[in-house]
Amino acid sequence: MNPHIASRRLIQLSSYVFLILGLILILWPIVWTVSTSFKNTGALFAMPPQWIPKEPTLQPYLQLFKPDNPFPIWFRNSVFVAVLTVLIGLILAIFAGYALSRYRFRGSNALMLFILSSQMFPTVLLLIGIYVFFRDLHLLNNPASLVLAYLSFALPFSIWMMKGYLDTIPMEMEEAGLIDGCSRLGVLFRITLPLLAPAVISVAVFNFLVAWSELMFALTLMTDDAVRTFPPGLIIRYAGQYQSLYNEMMAASVLVTIPVIIIFIFLQRYVVEGMTLGAVKG
Amino acid sequence: MEQNPILIDPATVVSDQSMKRMARSDWLARAAKSRVVFSLALLTPALILIGVVIVLPMLRALMISVQEFELANLNTQQNFVGLAHYVTLLKSPIYAEAWRNTLVFSVGTVAGAFLLGFAIALVLNQSLRFRNLFRGLFLLPWVIPPISGALIWWWIFSAAQGILNYMLLQVGLIRGPVAWISDPSIAMYSVIIANIWRIFPFHMVMLLAALQTIPTELNDAASIDGASAWQRLRFVTIPSIRNIIVTVLTLSFIWAFQEFTMIWGITKGGPGFSTRTLLLFIYQTAFTFFHLGEAAAAGTIVLGILLIITSLALRFGLSRDTR
Numbered sequence: 001m002n003p004h005i006a007s008r009r010l011i012q013l014s015s016y017v018f019l020i021l022g023l024i025l026i027l028w029p030i031v032w033t034v035s036t037s038f039k040n041t042g043a044l045f046a047m048p049p050q051w052i053p054k055e056p057t058l059q060p061y062l063q064l065f066k067p068d069n070p071f072p073i074w075f076r077n078s079v080f081v082a083v084l085t086v087l088i089g090l091i092l093a094i095f096a097g098y099a100l101s102r103y104r105f106r107g108s109n110a111l112m113l114f115i116l117s118s119q120m121f122p123t124v125l126l127l128i129g130i131y132v133f134f135r136d137l138h139l140l141n142n143p144a145s146l147v148l149a150y151l152s153f154a155l156p157f158s159i160w161m162m163k164g165y166l167d168t169i170p171m172e173m174e175e176a177g178l179i180d181g182c183s184r185l186g187v188l189f190r191i192t193l194p195l196l197a198p199a200v201i202s203v204a205v206f207n208f209l210v211a212w213s214e215l216m217f218a219l220t221l222m223t224d225d226a227v228r229t230f231p232p233g234l235i236i237r238y239a240g241q242y243q244s245l246y247n248e249m250m251a252a253s254v255l256v257t258i259p260v261i262i263i264f265i266f267l268q269r270y271v272v273e274g275m276t277l278g279a280v281k282g
Numbered sequence: 283m284e285q286n287p288i289l290i291d292p293a294t295v296v297s298d299q300s301m302k303r304m305a306r307s308d309w310l311a312r313a314a315k316s317r318v319v320f321s322l323a324l325l326t327p328a329l330i331l332i333g334v335v336i337v338l339p340m341l342r343a344l345m346i347s348v349q350e351f352e353l354a355n356l357n358t359q360q361n362f363v364g365l366a367h368y369v370t371l372l373k374s375p376i377y378a379e380a381w382r383n384t385l386v387f388s389v390g391t392v393a394g395a396f397l398l399g400f401a402i403a404l405v406l407n408q409s410l411r412f413r414n415l416f417r418g419l420f421l422l423p424w425v426i427p428p429i430s431g432a433l434i435w436w437w438i439f440s441a442a443q444g445i446l447n448y449m450l451l452q453v454g455l456i457r458g459p460v461a462w463i464s465d466p467s468i469a470m471y472s473v474i475i476a477n478i479w480r481i482f483p484f485h486m487v488m489l490l491a492a493l494q495t496i497p498t499e500l501n502d503a504a505s506i507d508g509a510s511a512w513q514r515l516r517f518v519t520i521p522s523i524r525n526i527i528v529t530v531l532t533l534s535f536i537w538a539f540q541e542f543t544m545i546w547g548i549t550k551g552g553p554g555f556s557t558r559t560l561l562l563f564i565y566q567t568a569f570t571f572f573h574l575g576e577a578a579a580a581g582t583i584v585l586g587i588l589l590i591i592t593s594l595a596l597r598f599g600l601s602r603d604t605r
């Protein structure tokens with residue numbers, strides 16, 4: 001065989017081996033987690049460790065839905081906060097991104113720079129300010145406060161993503177619409193918006209991921225179990241008296257990861273695009 | 283009836299055109315004005331929100347940093363103490379330790395994640411089948427909610443008879459069970475490992491996207507000229523994607539600097555203070571010990587340092603033609 005082809009085959013083969021070894025090295029914690037979530041308490045510390053439980057059981061999952069377990073409440077609160085964050089964030093980001101993209105006024109570059117640099121503010125400093133601010137407004141323990149807080153970190157980046165994507169859409173069609181007598185708002189909704197679909201999905205996914213799994217603000221702004229989201233709920237419950245319920249803990253972890261996995265499977269493209277958009281091109 | 287062109291008054295023709303011109307420029311002027319109004323209207327909701335939820339709280343926090351704000355004692359709140367908190371902090375050995383921990387954590391995490399992510403990106407950059415599948419699978423640690431990641435690693439690290447110790451013992455890499463998070467001298471490394479696991483996919487994805495923009499001719503020309511793979515990496519690949527590398531490293535450093543969930547979830551800053559990074563220090567000062575003034579001051583110092591680091595990194599890291 002031609003030595004070049006042979007060495008190319010060898011490189012390809014070793015690449016596959018490398019990648020598969022890498023996957024094993026990286027993904028084993030996830031496999032172990034899922035496996036733990038199906039074990040009964042006795043099997044948790046069995047030696048040698050069972051990668052596949054000898055007596056798999058749904059008990060840990062069922063425990064999460066028993067009446068005295070706050071898990072469903074947390075889950076519902078998280079969904080509520082996340083959906084609101086996505087909707088409000090999308091509307092504001094589309095509007096602001098459109099304005100920044102279509103009309104360059106003297107301050108618009110400075111505005112973009114400010115928006116980007118707000119990413120750099122230490123979140124905990126922001127938390128202190130927000131905590132005091134919301135406490136004075138009696139907004140603590142109100143899901144709206146969490147939505148606002150999450151928008152504070154998600155919005156700047158969302159606007160940046162929207163603007164970046166809008167910059168790549170030529171204005172000819174919009175101008176044609178204007179000349180044909182369409183109102184400006186109409187142009188935005190009927191001509192530009194359909195073209196924005198990929199960016200809308202990316203921004204929606206990004207906002208959802210931010211709101212779904214945030215811990216620090218949720219821990220501080222919501223102290224009442226009835227309105228808690230799941231990140232602080234899980235930490236408080238399983239760091240405290242329910243420490244040894246590792247199987248239940250892992251079952252909860254799996255359940256809260258499932259929505260993210262679903263999004264990821266169907267929208268992987270947009271997750272990646274969201275991450276790389278602007279950063280690679282810009 | 284067709285108009286006789288000769289009978290048309292030239293004056294009317296001229297004024298017709300100039301009327302059209304005036305009408306058009308009038309339309310443009312009105313269009314421009316309505317554009318401004320429209321754009322401002324669109325921008326306003328976002329600006330209001332940013333003002334209320336970012337600018338106002340930040341200003342409030344800065345104000346708090348020069349007050350004696352104790353959450354538990356409403357009487358002493360709002361007492362102006364000037365830079366007293368800042369002075370206390372700069373003299374405090376606990377604060378210094380928090381800085382040390384943060385730097386060790388950030389540098390360790392970013393370096394490890396970068397090397398791992400770059401290696402995988404380089405391998406994935408070839409035209410392999412299932413490349414997207416591999417990339418998707420490698421993305422999983424990043425996609426999983428950080429709280430789940432923290433709990434997973436807490437479980438893996440915590441039990442002495444845990445799976446990690448077992449596997450390492452079997453393979454012979456360790457001689458006895460390791461106290462991953464109960465031994466103060468090891469806890470930091472454990473947290474770093476967990477965080478590398480979680481964030482390397484970000485590096486991988488960004489670097490892979492960047493690698494794909496390098497034209498193959500560059501590397502081909504280099505190998506024709508006799509460059510080894512290592513030389514090609516050093517002199518062709520890396521310089522070509524220098525800006526992305528700088529951006530990724532900077533962003534990742536800023537995020538690692540502020541990491542809360544993973545550390546809080548795995549060790550809560552313990553054992554002792556061995557994993558207490560700045561963010562945890564500030565958080566505990568504010569919400570466990572209720573010294574909001576001091577916490578705000580500590581946070582402001584962090585803000586200043588981060589701004590400086592970022593502008594330096596961007597100024598010197600990015601290649602000249604971007605600046």
